Amino acid sequence: MSQHHHHDHDHSHHDHSQAGRAFRWSIVLNSGLTALQLVIGFGFGSLALIGDAVHNLGDVIGLVLGWGAERLSLKPPRGRFTYGYGRSTQIVSLINALLICSAGTVVVVEAIQRLVHPVPLIAGPVAWAAAAGIVINLLSARLFGHNHHHDLNQRAAVLHLLTDAAVSVAVLVSALVVGLTGWFWLDAITAIGVGAAVIWSAVDLLREAIALNLDATPRHINLAEVKQLLTALPGVESVEALHIWGLSTSRTALTAHLVVDVSCFESSAQHPQQLIQQAQSALAGVGIRKSTLQLETSHHHCGESR
Numbered sequence: 001m002s003q004h005h006h007h008d009h010d011h012s013h014h015d016h017s018q019a020g021r022a023f024r025w026s027i028v029l030n031s032g033l034t035a036l037q038l039v040i041g042f043g044f045g046s047l048a049l050i051g052d053a054v055h056n057l058g059d060v061i062g063l064v065l066g067w068g069a070e071r072l073s074l075k076p077p078r079g080r081f082t083y084g085y086g087r088s089t090q091i092v093s094l095i096n097a098l099l100i101c102s103a104g105t106v107v108v109v110e111a112i113q114r115l116v117h118p119v120p121l122i123a124g125p126v127a128w129a130a131a132a133g134i135v136i137n138l139l140s141a142r143l144f145g146h147n148h149h150h151d152l153n154q155r156a157a158v159l160h161l162l163t164d165a166a167v168s169v170a171v172l173v174s175a176l177v178v179g180l181t182g183w184f185w186l187d188a189i190t191a192i193g194v195g196a197a198v199i200w201s202a203v204d205l206l207r208e209a210i211a212l213n214l215d216a217t218p219r220h221i222n223l224a225e226v227k228q229l230l231t232a233l234p235g236v237e238s239v240e241a242l243h244i245w246g247l248s249t250s251r252t253a254l255t256a257h258l259v260v261d262v263s264c265f266e267s268s269a270q271h272p273q274q275l276i277q278q279a280q281s282a283l284a285g286v287g288i289r290k291s292t293l294q295l296e297t298s299h300h301h302c303g304e305s306r
Helices: 013-044 047-073 087-116 123-142 152-181 185-213 223-231 262-266 272-284
Strands: 003-006 236-246 252-260 290-297
Touching: 013 047, 013 123, 013 152, 047 087, 047 123, 047 152, 047 185, 087 152, 087 185, 123 152, 152 185, 223 236, 223 252, 223 272, 252 272, 272 290
Parallel strands: 252 290
Antiparallel strands: 003 290, 236 252
């Protein structure tokens, strides 16, 4: 029977502009912070601060990739890329998760070596650099606003920033305690904890990024709920060949066959095309704004139990 395609933009121009500004300013602020932390970390002997800077460098790389993918995802389909370039945001989310894991591993390995051979550090400058890290990372995360929760690419960027803010808190506390007690080994212990926290923070992101790259249904979409929503429509007896996947980290697509009884339409004023529009409106309400629906006839009679 009839087949219909529905296309819509998930985000307004304002949302994309806000994300672009957030990525741009976060890159600038974190580049300066990374340079500052590396200079002070090497100059005053803090491995924990160097570890924070390494993670910050991963932030900058991840933010650059995320910003590039965000811009690329807005380009219209062209040539062989009939779906557009939205998948780039999913690929970058996977790269970002791997970067976070790598940065955490480097910090842990270096910290273990430093624990065996403690190195004196000057606590004052290290504490100030860590405090700067807290402020800059929280400010950068705040730039993304509240719209990042359903976009894995932006969520990866915010996770980078919030994790590094937490890391900076640990470095600040460690520097203050070392300054008061002279326990230089505490810097290495803090660095191990920092590295472990960084790796742990990336596990969920890595799992979700892999799933989306394998065309899994996005986590915020309830597959059973969508099927129930469609079967509840008048005249729909069942839903077949239901597929839901992410076109990008913020755009979700659906294809499905709706099995209907034509006699239901003959006995009412509703047209099959109205059913398609009604279904697409219901799907948009749960975050699916790109759908391809096909109607198939059944052998039942209108009103017969499903």
